[in-house]
Structures are given as structure tokens and as C-alpha cells.
Amino acid sequence: MTTVPVPETLLSVRDLRGGFDTPDGRVKAIDGLNFDIARGELFAVVGESGSGKSVTAMAIMGLLPTLEIDSGEILWKGEDLLLMDEERRRAIRGGEIAMIFQDPLSALNPVHTVGRQIGEMARIHEGVSRKAALARAIEMLDLVGIPEPAKRADMYPHEFSGGMRQRAMIAMAITCKPALLIADEPTTALDVTVQAQVLQVLVDIKDEIDSAIMLITHDLGVVAGLADHVMVMYAGRQAEVGTTDEIFYESRHPYTIGLLASMPRLDDTGAEALVPIPGQPPSLIRVPSGCPFHPRCRFARPDVCRSTVPALMPVGAGTRHASACLFLDELDEVDVAGLRRSAGDDELVVADTTLDGTRAPRRADGAAGPTLEPGTDVHQDSVFEP
């Protein structure tokens, strides 16, 4: 214990595999994950729905009783979380590793005041009095930029706006100054205008309390200016890992390239088209053989990719940049911008965001497709009867 490596590794996930048993078979939700999160870094996990991002987070928190961990370890400061007794685990949960959930309205208890819910953290982990806990809650609300925190602490979640609720969630998570904050899609349920504010709060807090953040998102755009490292997940596996620059400018996995090509950019000139990734993420019960991405991959070579499961391999020496593609070296030459400029030649359906905010799908040949009327009510959640 003489030399402390800088930066200190907080969380180490080693060859983690796990899944759920369902009547239809086993869902391989996490399949061989390896990653480290160091103190103070912002580690982004990116992927489509069902890629295993949230399950990974829940496995670290130990909040998914139905998830069976088959093998691997989750080391927290060198100690395996999976082998800990429940009491020790609870002390870490919330105290050292805290979590921010996606939908702050449903994640906050409707019958308790916001102040009480935030203060409860301090009561659990530091055993402070009810009064001291409330004072702490007010302090935390102030820290996340909620005006009139003393008054707000006495209010209920339904009296808060969406952005304020998420700030309150953040305030709750940081009450005990956790070393790691896991934020699972923290801005997805929010208005675009509020998203940036909430992300800024997260980043400011990270510096303020010197904690690491594991930011889970399906939106590469969110990651761009913020993350130190990015892990791209696909079908419960790591597709690519690297620094943000490596992922954005030197991506070596067809899936990452696909994600980048399907994302609108501020520096678009208008000549570019958005290129969607064809198809759907695979069912995790019947994962495609070989590389799980091969059925959707524009670079796939049917013979090899269908039969060989690619391991995560380093892109170059002396870097954390790694990709799980058999042909990662050949992807060096792929130019994402070029891909998008040339998309006009393909028979692809692309989406265009018009000035008034409506999405006007149009065919690449310029013919107008069906448009979404501005007044059309697109429900966000809970529109389907369960």
C-alpha cells in the first residue's frame, strides 16, 4: 500500500456473464463483460434498448433478484460485490455506489416529501437525526441548483417539474458523496431543453464531490462532449471500448460506425443523409451465431462472421481502445462522414429533422414520405394497456 496507482480503479468488472430464465429459454443479458471505472472519470455505456446496459448497472447495484450471475466478478475497490453479505452490500449501495434512474417521476415516492426522500440517504448511511437529514437535503437541493431549496424540500414530487425532479434524484444520489454514480438514461424522460441542464449538473457534481460516473445512454450525442471513456454494447456484449475520441473518430466496430452514421450532427452541411442501421437488435434468447451483429452489419462476410465469435481485441498497443470485430484493422479506412454523403445513392429511407421540429421521413431519392403532423400526439409512455 505504498503507491496508489493514479487514477485509482474503483470498479472492475471481470468476465461477467448472467441472464434470466424465462419460459421461452434463457435470456443472455450479459455475456462476458470486462471493464474498469477509475475514480473521477465519466464512463459512458452506449447501446440500443436490450443491449444489456441497464442490466449491467443493476447487476452492479445488486437490484435485480431475477438476474442469475453465471460467472465473473464485480470488484469494488478490490472486493467482490457478488460475494459480499447483504449487510455490507447495502452499506455500499447508496453510500458508495448510488444510482440515478431514468424516469424521475416514477422513481420518487409520491407520498413522501422530496426533502425526506433525500434526507433518508443520510439517515441510512450516516445515522443522522431527522432534523439534520432535512438540513442536508436542503443543502443538496441547493447544490443541484434548485431555487428556494428549503421551501422545495417540503414539497412532494408531483409538485416538481420534470427537470427539477431529476435534479432532486441527483441530489438524493449524491447525498452521501458516493465514489461512483450510476446514471441510467438520466435525461431520456426530459425535454431536450432541460436535458443539457441536467447533464451539466451531473458533470459539475462529479467535479464537486470527485466521484466517477457511469452514464448509461442510447444517445451518442449525449456522450460526445462529456465522457472520458465509452463502452459500446450490443446483445449483452462489448462491441467497442475506448476513449471518447477513439470511439468517435477512430471507431473500429461496424456497430459503432452504424450508430455514428445514424446520428445527426451540428456540423452537418445538409448534403449528408442519416443512415439507419437496418433490422432490429436480436432477441437475447436466440442470439445469432458467430458475431451477434453480423445480420445487420454492412461489412459482414457471411462465411466467417456467421461462424466465429469475435473476441474483444486491442486496436493498438498501449491503449484501452478495443473492438470485438474480426476485421477491425480493415475498418480503419471507413469514413463515417463519407458513408453518410454517399448514402444518397442507396435505396435507404432516411430521416430529416425540419426546422419546426417535426420529423419528415423521406426517401433518399428525394421523394417525400409520410410526414408526422405537428399536432399529432406522440405519447411517450404508458399508452399501451398492460
Place this chain on the structure above:
Amino acid sequence: MFAYFVRRLLLVVPTVFFALSFLFLLFFALPGDPATLLAGGADRNPDPGVVERARERYGLDEPLYQQFGEYWGRAAQWDLGESFKSGRSVNDILGEKAINSLRLAIWAILIEIVVGISVGVLSAIRRYSLSDKLTTIATAAASAVPVFVLGFILQYLFAVVPEKQGWPDWLHLRTQGLGPDTWTFFFIPTGEQWRYLILPAVTLACVSTALAARMTRGSMLEVLRADYLRTARAKGLSERKVVTGHGLRNAMLPVITLIGLDFGTVIGAAILTETVFSWPGLGSAIADAVSERDLPVLLGLSLAVTIAFALVNLLVDLSYAWFDPRIRLGKDAEV
């Protein structure tokens, strides 16, 4: 909150008025002339003169609207009239019977709340376990058994069987009457009293308890899946504290409504229970008043029951607002 309370309190007045007006009209729609009954009953062929005198004496010869108006005029001053049958003041009868019904109802509702809710919660957290399955079967059975059948079964099991088998005396429960009428703080049975109370109270509570248990189970299962319980777990709370501190209050919302509405069911069931156990309460008195066409007693006791029902529901609404801040009044909740 206070304005809401007053508004709700005022709403009790029309509720009671309409309920009793309905009862009043229903009484005259019943077959059998009250005057004939008063004069000795139809089967004894009373003298027509006696019948007429009875009709006159009790004001039954006046037009219906006049009787109705006079009754309300007196009732407004809390004079409930005299019994056709015994001539006793209905206010006295009410005072004597109401306390016994209240004792029974308090215990029945206590059983419903304590047993029903805890069984429901345990059943929900041990979902699909053997105890959960047994509970589901038991509650289904309990809510299906008619009150009087259950009363007789319990009487047989806890009074007849111990007697026949010569079981020790403390296992031997009483089945008829009020008993020694010894209470501490008006409703806590003292001495031998509990032997008389326990069977009618359990009988009265049975159906409601089963319903409360089922409702709690369903509501708790819903809440256990809620995101905010996941948040509570993520804070590092123990599962017990997650359930009691964050789950219970949310899960109670539908159950509270049920218990409030159930008060009406309990009153209905009390008529049967009190009759089966000869418990001298409002229920058996109302049942007697109906069969004896004793209008003042029927109306007076029903008035008391209706007011009690309205007040209990007011309390339920107020507690609902306490349990769920989203419907707390005076603040405009968006939700």
C-alpha cells in the same frame, strides 16, 4: 383543508335526508298496514275501531307528506319519537343499542385492519409461496360464506364441540347475548366479557377481512414492482424497511377506500350477526323494527346509522388525503 372538511360535513346533510326519505317511502310500500299490526296483527282480526284509533293516535291517517314533514320537524330537534310497539323513546333505544353495535363494529374493523392488511402484505411479499396460496384459497372461501352460515359454524365449533368433548372451560366460548356487560373504556372487554364478544366480532369481520386481505395483496404486489421501491432499495434500505417505509403507505390507498365503504357492509352484516348471536345492537333492533312495522324505531336507528356511515366516509376521505399528498386539497395537484 378546513374548508374542505366543512364542505364535506355539509354534504352529510343531503345524504342523510335522501337516505331516510327513501326509507320512509319504502316503509309505506311494504305490504301490511302498520295500524293493523299495532292493533294486534292481521291474523288476529282486530276490531276495526281499534285499528282506526291506532291509526289516529300515531298520526297514520294524515297524508304522507304531512307525516313526513312532521317527522323531519321533530328529527331536526333530535326527537326521534316513540316506538309504536313499546312506547319507549327512540332516543333511549338508540342510546342503549348503539353502544353495543359500536363495540362490535370497532372490533370487527380492528380485526379487518390488523388481520386483513398484515395477511395481505405477507401474502404479497411471499408471492406464490405455499402460505400465499393457502391465503388466497382461505380468503376466497371466507368471502363466499354467508354471514349467518359462518355464525352457526363458529357457534358449533367453539361452543357445542367444547361442551360435548368436555374441553377445559377457557376453550368454551359463549354464543348468545351480550354477557356480563363489563367493559373497560367502553369497548375493551373485561373479565368474562371477551367470551361473548369474540365469536360475533369474528363473524362480523370475516368477509371484510378477507376482502381487505385480497385488496392489500393485489395493491402491494403492484407497489412492489414500482420504480420508487427500486429507488428505495438502491438507497441501501433493508427489504423490510423498503416495504414498511415506502411500500405500505402507497399500497394502503385502495385498501382505505375499501375499509370505508366496508363500513356499510359491516352494518348490513351486523343485522345478521347480531340476530344469530342475539347481540342487543342496532342491527337486531332494526331487523325487529322492520318485522314489527315500528316506523319510528326503524327511522330513528337508521338515521343514526346513516349519519355514522357518512361521517366514517368523511374520515376515510380525510385520511386518504393524508395518505396520498397528490390528492391533498387546497393545493392544485397537477398529476
